[in-house]
Amino acid sequence: MVTTTYQVQGMTCGHCVSAVSAEVGAIQGVSDVRVDxxxxxxxxxxxxxxxxxxxxxxxxxxxxxxxxE
Known part of the structure; x- marks a missing residue:
């Protein structure tokens, strides 16, 4: 397993967290996405x-x- 942290700009609310989690989570091979x-x-x-x-x-x-990146 590989864990990588990325910096994302423009997120302001819970909907933002959900949208990013869903899209990144759909990438093949991704098992977990945590958004702060x-x-x-x-x-x-x-x-x-x-x-x-x-x-x-x-x-x-x-x-x-x-x-x-």
């Missing part, structure tokens, strides 16, 4: 390292921005 609204950190556990472009696309689909 206060810090904007999204911690993803997966069976192998994730392609950052896939995570960026999922976060974008949810309506938010992946910072850095």
């Amino acid at each position: 609204l206060a810090t904007g950190q999204v911690t993803v556990t997966s069976d192998k390292p994730l392609d950052t472009a896939s995570v960026r696309a999922a976060v974008d689909e949810a309506g938010y921005d992946l910072v850095g």
